[in-house]
Amino acid sequence: MRDIPADELPSGLVRLDSAGRIIEANAVFQAWTGTISVVGRRLADFVDAVEPDRALDEGDILFLRNADGLRRPVLIEGIDQPGLVVVFDATRRQEVEDGLLETHALVRRTQIRLQLVIDASIAFAEATSEDALAELLVQTASRAYAAEESLVFLAGPDGVRPAAGTYPFGDLAYGELLALSGLSRGEVVKISGVDAAYEIAAPLGRAFTSAGVHAVIVAPIRHEAETLGAFACFFLHPRTFDEQASPLASALAGQAGQAVTSMRLQAALEHAATHDQTTGLPNRRFLEERLQAPSSGATTAIIFIDLDGFKRVNDGFGHAVGDLLLREVGERLRAAVRAEHVVARYGGDEFVVVAEVAGPLAASEMAERIRGRLEEPYKTARDVAISASIGVAMADSAPNGTDQLIRLADQAMYAAKGAGGNRVAASAV
Structure with missing residues (x-):
């Protein structure tokens, strides 16, 4: 390479013999390999392919190994031919290709x-x-x-x-x-x-x-x-x-x-459609839409409750106090029955309890317990006596569903109110 200013070029120059061994190399190639002398060694000893098992094509990027373990992306023209071989630095091209691959991966x-x-x-x-x-x-x-x-x-x-x-x-x-x-x-x-x-x-x-x-x-x-x-x-x-x-x-x-x-x-x-806004209890729509006929073998009791004296609270203290009293009634009803029983506000000052019970005696005892709790003094209307007229209806099975029992309990409640109120009356099917 005496006729070529090889050491002034930015690329590596290598001359190979017919066996692919290096005869001469410029200073750039020597520096890239980090080897004092490359003469007599095969060019392939310094080169790694990106995919070792794939046949190389013209323009493929290879990696030139350095003695310190680093690898430089390069393009080599004439790698398999004896004579002058040119080694180009492909670092920038590799960066562009890596960026394209990363962009493709990012898009994916x-x-x-x-x-x-x-x-x-x-x-x-x-x-x-x-x-x-x-x-x-x-x-x-x-x-x-x-x-x-x-x-x-x-x-x-x-x-x-x-x-x-x-x-x-x-x-x-x-x-x-x-x-x-x-x-x-x-x-x-x-x-x-x-x-x-x-x-x-x-x-x-x-x-x-x-x-x-x-x-x-x-x-x-x-x-x-x-x-x-x-x-x-x-x-x-x-x-x-x-x-x-x-x-x-x-x-x-x-x-x-x-x-x-x-x-x-x-x-x-x-919840708003099926629950009473004042007391938070299920409402009449809930009872009509959600409650089904009792399962075979169960005894369902409907306890229909109408407050005695509630009108005097609204008239004497106003509807705001009346609402507070209704909430307190709801709390007492929930406390008087088990969690699985349904306590609903049926409308106005009327409430309904739906429960599966052991029999008529258990239903009557529950109704009396409720009546006793409801006639206790109230925080919201201490000077007004409030009690309840309660009707009970029950059946071992209800072929016409809960609606029929509610009507029977309602009738029993009116009988209790007609007898003076603050008492329990029963109607059985």
């Missing part, structure tokens, strides 16, 4: 995740309960992030509860996990590595260590600034999160938040 991940969100939206809308929705969210989140464990928390009247999935942090109360900074602001929290967990809080770091967890992502389930719960994915392998991890978690949590809100609104509407 985006498509998959978008489909997950769409599928989740459809599935969430079809869920029949909050727990069923939580189970769907656990499955979707685990699949979306390839997480070994996932858990959904839902907030309700009694606080936050685990609704579906598994929780690996047995020694860390889930309330501490949900108290992570950022969740209350609606932000997705990502923690990668035990050290990062210890930086947040020592108990969290210890939980990571004892459970063998390497990473966590937690997303708050919210709707219109109201926090309804959260979901968390736990990784038992080292995991970092790409730039789409948080938007995906927010999208899934947002879909779940809309579904939970819809369920709760529907439940509230159904």
Whole structure:
């Protein structure tokens, strides 16, 4: 290469003999290999293919090994031919190709995740309960992030509860996990590595260590600034999160938040339609729509209650005090019977209790217990005597359903009121 300014060129130059051994090499090639002398060695000894088992094509990127273990992407012209071989630095081309591959992978991940969100939206809308929705969210989140464990928390009247999935942090109360900074602001929290967990809080770091967890992502389930719960994915392998991890978690949590809100609104509407607003008790519509004929062998008792003297409360103290008294009546009725019995406000100052009892004596004893509780002094109307006229109807079976028994109990109640009130009258089928 005496006639070529080889050492001034930016590329490697190598001359090969017929056996593919190096006869000469310029300084650039020597530097790229990190070898003092390459003469006498085969060029192939310094080159690795990207895919070793595939036949090389013209223009394929190869890797030139350096003595220190580094590999430089290169393009080689004439690698299999004796004579002068040119070795070009392909680092920039490799970076471009890697970027294109990463972009393609990102597009593919985006498509998959978008489909997950769409599928989740459809599935969430079809869920029949909050727990069923939580189970769907656990499955979707685990699949979306390839997480070994996932858990959904839902907030309700009694606080936050685990609704579906598994929780690996047995020694860390889930309330501490949900108290992570950022969740209350609606932000997705990502923690990668035990050290990062210890930086947040020592108990969290210890939980990571004892459970063998390497990473966590937690997303708050919210709707219109109201926090309804959260979901968390736990990784038992080292995991970092790409730039789409948080938007995906927010999208899934947002879909779940809309579904939970819809369920709760529907439940509230159904409750309002079948429950009395003043007392919170089931109403007449509930009795008509929900109660069926008793099962074979059961004895159903209907206890129909009408308050004596209630009009004097409304007239003397006003309807606001009357409503307070009705609520107190409802509380006393619930306290006087078992939890499985139905206590309903039938209308005005009329109440109905539906219960399965052992027989007529048990029904009469229940009615007398109710009568005694209702004639006790009331906090809301101390100067007014309130009592109850009570009618009881029962049957070992009711071929015409509960409606027939309610009418019979109503008739018995009028008999009790006609006899002076504050007493129990029975009518049997």
